[in-house]
Amino acid sequence: MARTPALDLVLLITVLLGEDMRRGLAAMGLTETRSHVLWLVGTTGPATQQQLAVETGLAPRSVTSVVDALVGSGLVERRPHPTDRRAVHVTPTPAGADLVAALVAGHERLADQLFGDLDDGAYAATHAALADVAARLQVLVAEEGS
Amino acid sequence: MARTPALDLVLLITVLLGEDMRRGLAAMGLTETRSHVLWLVGTTGPATQQQLAVETGLAPRSVTSVVDALVGSGLVERRPHPTDRRAVHVTPTPAGADLVAALVAGHERLADQLFGDLDDGAYAATHAALADVAARLQVLVAEEGS
DNA sequence: ACCTCATCGTGAGTGTGACTCACGGATAGG
DNA sequence: CCTATCCGTGAGTCACACTCACGATGAGGT
Numbered sequence: 399m400a401r402t403p404a405l406d407l408v409l410l411i412t413v414l415l416g417e418d419m420r421r422g423l424a425a426m427g428l429t430e431t432r433s434h435v436l437w438l439v440g441t442t443g444p445a446t447q448q449q450l451a452v453e454t455g456l457a458p459r460s461v462t463s464v465v466d467a468l469v470g471s472g473l474v475e476r477r478p479h480p481t482d483r484r485a486v487h488v489t490p491t492p493a494g495a496d497l498v499a500a501l502v503a504g505h506e507r508l509a510d511q512l513f514g515d516l517d518d519g520a521y522a523a524t525h526a527a528l529a530d531v532a533a534r535l536q537v538l539v540a541e542e543g544s
Numbered sequence: 545m546a547r548t549p550a551l552d553l554v555l556l557i558t559v560l561l562g563e564d565m566r567r568g569l570a571a572m573g574l575t576e577t578r579s580h581v582l583w584l585v586g587t588t589g590p591a592t593q594q595q596l597a598v599e600t601g602l603a604p605r606s607v608t609s610v611v612d613a614l615v616g617s618g619l620v621e622r623r624p625h626p627t628d629r630r631a632v633h634v635t636p637t638p639a640g641a642d643l644v645a646a647l648v649a650g651h652e653r654l655a656d657q658l659f660g661d662l663d664d665g666a667y668a669a670t671h672a673a674l675a676d677v678a679a680r681l682q683v684l685v686a687e688e689g690s
Numbered sequence: 691a692c693c694t695c696a697t698c699g700t701g702a703g704t705g706t707g708a709c710t711c712a713c714g715g716a717t718a719g720g
Numbered sequence: 721c722c723t724a725t726c727c728g729t730g731a732g733t734c735a736c737a738c739t740c741a742c743g744a745t746g747a748g749g750t
Binding site: 592593594604605607608609625628629630631632 | 697698699700701
């Protein structure tokens with residue numbers, strides 16, 4: 399039996415979710431990349447640009463530009479790194495911390511809107527189905543890499 | 545109970561699938577937008593650029609550029625429109641048709657890799673869960689538009 | 691037949707976001 | 721202390737999307 403309908407649904411979800419997120423972020427004056435960096439420094443603490451490059455998969459030079467933009471918006475600061483004088487400690491400002499809190503809240507709200515009115519059994523089943531898809535996908539990506 | 549884990553899984557799937565698709569398409573010398581246009585003319589038949597703009601959500605001028613690129617790769621042709629001399633009939637070349645067939649085959653292969661070893665009951669459950677998520681998302685997007 | 695207005699595609703120019711290359715400043719190991 | 725390495729940035733490039741203006745064609749009313 400053909401399995402394409404399920405894949406088409408996943409693709410549809412991907413498109414819809416991507417558009418929705420982009421719109422929501424744009425309303426806060428953020429792009430996906432910028433929000434990714436802001437999210438990182440806001441949730442896992444200050445980081446060097448080098449670390450941010452690794453975690454986001456961006457080129458180090460590109461991180462400089464992203465951080466420039468976030469500094470320009472007053473969301474993060476470049477503070478001297480406590481131990482390494484070459485490096486920079488990208489730190490959220492109060493405004494940046496507030497925005498991260500809003501991002502987290504929006505994330506939880508979206509989760510609730512999507513899954514909130516499922517009873518626990520249905521939610522568990524959905525979660526299991528999604529985890530299964532994600533696991534298979536990760537296997538596939540790993541195989542292709544080899 | 546928190547519903548964020550399921551959303552996180554959806555997000556993870558989105559990212560993984562997006563990367564995988566981009567890599568696969570790049571291996572065939574295509575971008576997402578170009579493959580979208582090629583897919584349209586390859587599966588639903590020749591179209592005017594105007595129609596392609598509506599279906600892809602691109603600006604008409606951008607469709608011109610995309611079609612330029614596809615023509616440059618020898619995948620589509622600009623043929624005169626049978627009835628409207630202003631318009632252009634974007635038609636796949638034999639090479640383009642072959643590539644579309646490969647895209648379709650890849651699509652089916654991926655679906656099979658992700659869902660192939662589920663028995664029919666498990667597949668049906670997964671499909672239902674995905675359809676539910678997609679439906680909720682569409683409601684949400686529609687609400688936000690209003 | 692003609693005039694007007696809408697539509698199709700494209701030239702020209704712009705903006706954004708990513709990349710590479712080359713380089714100055716700082717660190718660490720022999 | 722000298723050399724190799726690492727951090728961040730200036731300069732330049734590329735891909736892709738957008739808007740604006742325009743010529744060519746089409747459609748409808750008088």
